[in-house]
Amino acid sequence: MKEKYKNIDNLFKQKFEDFNPEPPGHIWDNVKTNIPVYPKNNIFSNYFTKIFISIIAIIAILIAGYFIFDPFKSSPDDKILNPTTDQTKILFDTNNKIQDVEIREIKTEETFAETKNNIKTNYSENTEFETFDDNLSNNKIPVEKTTANDDLQKNRTNIPESNTDILAQNNSDDLTQYIEIEEVKIENLSDNSETTALITTEENKINSDNEIRKENIDNTKYQNKFKFNPYFSIGVYITPEFIFYPDDSIPNNQSYNFDVSVSYHFSNYYFIQTGLGISFSNDDGKYTIDYERCDYMGSYEDVYDVTFDTTPQGIIPIYHTKTVDVYDSVRHISISQTKNKYTYLQIPLLFGYNFSKNKITYSVKGGPSLSVLLFDNIPDANLQDEYIKIIRINQKMPIRIQTNWQFLVNFGFNYRFSDSFSISMEPSLRYYIRSAYEKKYITTKHPFSVGLRTGVVYKF
Amino acid sequence: MKKDFIKECLSNDAKAQEKLYRLFAPKMYGICLRFAKNRMEAEDILQDGFIKIFTNLKYFRNEGSFEGWIRRTIINTAINHYKKNLRDLNNIAIEHINITNKTDDDIISKLSVDELLELINELPDGYRIVFNLNVIEGYTHKEIGKMLNISENTSKSQLSRAKHNLKKKIIKLKIRSN
Numbered sequence: 094m095k096e097k098y099k100n101i102d103n104l105f106k107q108k109f110e111d112f113n114p115e116p117p118g119h120i121w122d123n124v125k126t127n128i129p130v131y132p133k134n135n136i137f138s139n140y141f142t143k144i145f146i147s148i149i150a151i152i153a154i155l156i157a158g159y160f161i162f163d164p165f166k167s168s169p170d171d172k173i174l175n176p177t178t179d180q181t182k183i184l185f186d187t188n189n190k191i192q193d194v195e196i197r198e199i200k201t202e203e204t205f206a207e208t209k210n211n212i213k214t215n216y217s218e219n220t221e222f223e224t225f226d227d228n229l230s231n232n233k234i235p236v237e238k239t240t241a242n243d244d245l246q247k248n249r250t251n252i253p254e255s256n257t258d259i260l261a262q263n264n265s266d267d268l269t270q271y272i273e274i275e276e277v278k279i280e281n282l283s284d285n286s287e288t289t290a291l292i293t294t295e296e297n298k299i300n301s302d303n304e305i306r307k308e309n310i311d312n313t314k315y316q317n318k319f320k321f322n323p324y325f326s327i328g329v330y331i332t333p334e335f336i337f338y339p340d341d342s343i344p345n346n347q348s349y350n351f352d353v354s355v356s357y358h359f360s361n362y363y364f365i366q367t368g369l370g371i372s373f374s375n376d377d378g379k380y381t382i383d384y385e386r387c388d389y390m391g392s393y394e395d396v397y398d399v400t401f402d403t404t405p406q407g408i409i410p411i412y413h414t415k416t417v418d419v420y421d422s423v424r425h426i427s428i429s430q431t432k433n434k435y436t437y438l439q440i441p442l443l444f445g446y447n448f449s450k451n452k453i454t455y456s457v458k459g460g461p462s463l464s465v466l467l468f469d470n471i472p473d474a475n476l477q478d479e480y481i482k483i484i485r486i487n488q489k490m491p492i493r494i495q496t497n498w499q500f501l502v503n504f505g506f507n508y509r510f511s512d513s514f515s516i517s518m519e520p521s522l523r524y525y526i527r528s529a530y531e532k533k534y535i536t537t538k539h540p541f542s543v544g545l546r547t548g549v550v551y552k553f
Numbered sequence: 554m555k556k557d558f559i560k561e562c563l564s565n566d567a568k569a570q571e572k573l574y575r576l577f578a579p580k581m582y583g584i585c586l587r588f589a590k591n592r593m594e595a596e597d598i599l600q601d602g603f604i605k606i607f608t609n610l611k612y613f614r615n616e617g618s619f620e621g622w623i624r625r626t627i628i629n630t631a632i633n634h635y636k637k638n639l640r641d642l643n644n645i646a647i648e649h650i651n652i653t654n655k656t657d658d659d660i661i662s663k664l665s666v667d668e669l670l671e672l673i674n675e676l677p678d679g680y681r682i683v684f685n686l687n688v689i690e691g692y693t694h695k696e697i698g699k700m701l702n703i704s705e706n707t708s709k710s711q712l713s714r715a716k717h718n719l720k721k722k723i724i725k726l727k728i729r730s731n
Contacts, residue, residue: 101688101720105689106688108664112666113583114583115582121574121578124603125570128570128604129608131563131565473609
């Protein structure tokens, strides 16, 4: 039997395989008047177009940042990095008669002279006394003496006369004293001369100048050591957010953002940040469905004819009836709840200020952020009971627009646990310049959201 | 090509929309004629079905055959059209089916499509829908049970009755032709 049935099945199937009759023309006329008008696609509706434009925008911002804040441009202060090591050239200018500086060594026997109160002797560290007279009194100080010609070393200090600090008077007959000291008062040993000589040697000047120069160089090195070098950092973040619509009955939404951000620190305190992020959000979809249930309510006997029978007992009417089924034709309304899901691409451009204390960096940054709708998943309305006839379905949830702008402010706490890596926590406030929904459906003009952006940052 | 075609339709391109209709309407009309009692109801089903297709076109996810998606939409529209008449299917007890005499398959093969169509249209609603879904569309009884909210056994019995009914009509035709 089954085989016979199978034959019939195949025959029917074959007969209707190529059954494609042309429908009447009026059907298309009725259909085309009921085709809905779809929302226009713009340049941002295509997924790959959105990604491409975002990448181009990021590259353009980075290139502009490079030319504006060129980290490799040299500044006048860089000259300090290469000071001359030729000290002699620095010390003397063209006004001085003496062209070179010679440092004198101490030789010769000592002589002692009585000191006067106004004689003061300061000895440098290099001063050496070869002999020491036992008769030296407390008021006597050894004064080194050399002969004029013999023990002069190659380096001979000639005191330029232009130096007002130097009062040395050289007399060829006098014992000339050359002392490697910073400052000394020398009594002229001639009988007539009581000149107190205060010699501030060129050595002193040289030494002091050297000290100053050395100090300058050290300061420069110090400055160079701590001079700020601009750098980049990249971070990966996750941000849960709550979105508020104060003036509407829309329940508050949640969203989760994942983003990669690049920061360029062009000074000790200021930086610029941009990146790409993906945001997932959802809202509750609502449909009202007009339908008829067509439930079987019961039946009744409908009298369609009456005849009369004559019986011994009299005339008896005979009612001819037929059973009529009754179905529920009342229109019902049902509300179907769905969960709509949306995926956005976010492109922020933020400017920030930060300062560090110990291992923690505190920052504040703000700027615009562009959101572009990439995907949406809006389920159809559904009714559990399939035994119905649907009359009409109305979508009550407002439609989301393709792009919207926000203004973003973050307060950051960044803990550095190595030279390159740090973790970051940033409470954020996002102010929607334009709502994500079409204006005519929403009262709240500027929704806002709060979130906590957490991530890991790598500095390079 | 399918993606571009759908994209054009969603761009409110009237020519693309008409092209889509012209491409699939004949085949779908054939399905509607099999499911409906008469031509007028078949036209209603076809019209409602294509309005549903264009309304839900943006939700088509490019997973699977586009023609298959259109076909399922038309069939569901046809089923919904007769849903109220399928209420009592579950209440029908499974009776013993009369075994018919041997059927001459040659008769069926000689009948035209229109004649077969007329035979199918004369079936009661429940028989006709189950017959179309199982024999021509290829759904299993389990799938038919889910679609019509009936049991698998009910679907089987409906199909048996449908075939039995068709055979009786075919035999009558044979007698008439003889």
